[in-house]
Amino acid sequence: MHMADFWQILGEAFRLILTGDRTVYQTTLLSLLVSGTATLLAFLWGVPIAALIALKSFRGKLLIKSMFNALVGIPTVALGLILYMLLSRSGPLGFLGLLYTPTAIIIGEAVLVTPLIISLASSAIEAVDPEIISLAKTLGASESQASTAVLREAANGLMVAGIMGFNRAISELGVALMVGGNMVLTTRIAAQINYDIALSLSLTIILLLVVFAANILAYIIRRRKA
Amino acid sequence: MNCIVELDNVSKSFSGLTALQGISLRIWEGEILTFLGPNGSGKTTLLKILAFIEKPSEGSMYYRGGKVTDENMAWLRRKATMVFQRPVLLNATVYDNVAYGLKIRGFPKGEISRAVKEALGLVHLEGYEKRPARKLSGGEQQRVSLARALALKTELLLLDEPTASLDPKSAAIIEDAIVTVNRKHGSTIVMATHNVFQAKAMPNRVALMEAGRIREVGTPHEVFSVLSKTLVSFAALDNTLIGEAKVVGDGVSLIDLGNNFKIVAAKKAEGKVSVFISPEDIILSRTRFESSARNLFKGRITEISDMGSVVRLRVDVGKPFTVQITKRSFEEMKLNLNSEVYIAFKASSVHIL
Structure with a gap:
């Protein structure tokens, strides 16, 4: 690629973004929707598990904790392959007909970011002053109200966990490619490289903007934590 | 006098370590009772048991004559509230902190705001409602903690070293507020301290604690006259010393604390005495x-x-x-x-x- 080509492609990429190219916007919207839903699901089941790990003492707690910590770094392509085998026509969940649908990506990404959300959320909950439970109780709270008080104290950390989960979901390629085909930002960036590199670049710019914005938001929330 | 809480041979241990041993005690309605003892003598654990936050490992506990069980403990918890030694505040405004217990109890909004206002008045923090509680000074944080407990008007108020490590102004405000709720609402107050002077000035009764046991219980006068005899074991209390006093002038005594270390006291005393300097x-x-x-x-x-x-x-x-x-x-x-x-x-x- 020549230097002149580079500037031309960059210019074309910005033109696509600024003129509201349909492919660019539809892909972006679908990505946000898929990753957002996946993160929400992972958050909904991840936070109660994190609370259990952080607040209760039980046998095998350390094992479960280290397992989730290890799963944070699972290669997305490995998880993608496993999910592909489960969802493919001849697989055990093949009858659902989910392979190559946005739903498949949502499920895959939700599974992918669950360990990350559990790890970050349980650390955030563990960082709360343990006396908050005693405090809530002596002020009249029941067990569950006391746990809610602790979660509320961890709110900033939980928000950061959610944002980090979203970041991982929107920027991963392996799962989306294996079970979704070519639908979202990352997979399109990869797929268009040899056909329409300006489209690839415009999607890359958007992806980077989203990731940067999410990181800045996480940074602001962390700083607010006093 | 009505007995509000009775402990019968209560012991408490944490993973094999004994924190309290054979505590039998009756707490009378409307009194101010102080646990005096060095750090680690079990004062905090005893308060937590009285607050129904910790369960005794052994022994029985009665509230107004009824036995405390696992089933009624959560319900009884609302009859008492405890203020911890280190202020524990929710990451919220002063108002939301003080209102927390009232909201949990399902009070209507208007009543909550009235109770919060009154409680903040008692600790001289009027107008602090909207401030973030954790941004306040240590003394103010402790006053918010106290206000949060006072707002609930529980029958039993438990205070763990309420004025230790506070500036004198905050300490005076807190002592004042404690006496006020005791007189006005008839709240029974149980307080832990290692400050001998405070134990002598405020309460109706003092319980001397040492190594998880209650050594003596009685009026300050009764207890402090025994204290001189048992004081050796209380050496861990700050600035509490034993010596031989001799009157040396008009209303002045010289007290020999041993090793030729002498201090002057503005009071006539002869013989063996215990002294305390705040x-x-x-x-x-x-x-x-x-x-x-x-x-x-x-x-x-x-x-x-x-x-x-x-x-x-x-x-x-x-x-x-x-x-x-x-x-x-x-x-x-x-x-x-x-x-x-x-x-x-x-x-x-x-x-x-």
Whole structure:
């Protein structure tokens, strides 16, 4: 690629973004929707598990904790392959007909970011002053109200966990490619490289903007934590 | 007098370690009872049991004659509330902190705001409602904690070292508020302290605690007359010393604390006595200075504990003394471990117990 080509492609990429190219916007919207839903699901089941790990003492707690910590770094392509085998026509969940649908990506990404959300959320909950439970109780709270008080104290950390989960979901390629085909930002960036590199670049710019914005938001929330 | 809580041979251990042993005690409705004892004597654990937050490992507990069980404990918890030694605040405004217990109890909004206002008034924090609670000074945070408990008007109020490590102004406000709710609402107050002077001034009854047991219970007068005999075991209490007193002038005694270490007290006393000097009453200086204080000693700092808005120093002047100064003076004086300092206190600051 020549230097002149580079500037031309960059210019074309910005033109696509600024003129509201349909492919660019539809892909972006679908990505946000898929990753957002996946993160929400992972958050909904991840936070109660994190609370259990952080607040209760039980046998095998350390094992479960280290397992989730290890799963944070699972290669997305490995998880993608496993999910592909489960969802493919001849697989055990093949009858659902989910392979190559946005739903498949949502499920895959939700599974992918669950360990990350559990790890970050349980650390955030563990960082709360343990006396908050005693405090809530002596002020009249029941067990569950006391746990809610602790979660509320961890709110900033939980928000950061959610944002980090979203970041991982929107920027991963392996799962989306294996079970979704070519639908979202990352997979399109990869797929268009040899056909329409300006489209690839415009999607890359958007992806980077989203990731940067999410990181800045996480940074602001962390700083607010006093 | 009605008995509000009764403990019958209560013990408590945490993973094999005994925190309380064979505690039998009756608490009377409307009284102020103080647990006096050194750190680690079990005061906090006993308060947590009385607050229904901790379960006794052994023994029985009765509330107004009814046995406390696992089933009714959560319900009884609302009859009592405890203020912890270190202020524990929710990451919210002062208003939301004070309102928390009332919201949990399902009070209507108007009633909550009235109760919050009244409670903040008692601790002189009117107008603080919207401030973030954790941004307040240590003394103010402790006052918010107290207001949060007072707002609930529980039958039983449990206070763990409510004024330790506080500036004198906050300490006075808190002591005032405690006495007020005791008189006005008839709340029964149980308080832990290692400050002998506080234990002598405020309560109706004092329980001396040591190593997880109650050694003596009685009126301050009864207990402090025994204290001189059992005091050896209370050496861990700050600035509590035993000596031989001799009247040397008009209303003045010289007390020999051993090893030829003598202090002057503005009171007539003869024979064996226990004395107490409040850590806030001791003046600390880098240099030798002239003052009206009759007791002046030179020594070195052997221990520094940061308590938030104040700093507690251990100064060895031949006898160890605990001195409490504000954090600001501590920083301005550039004090370090092993710094050479002078301590001074008035003869009238020496309390003969």
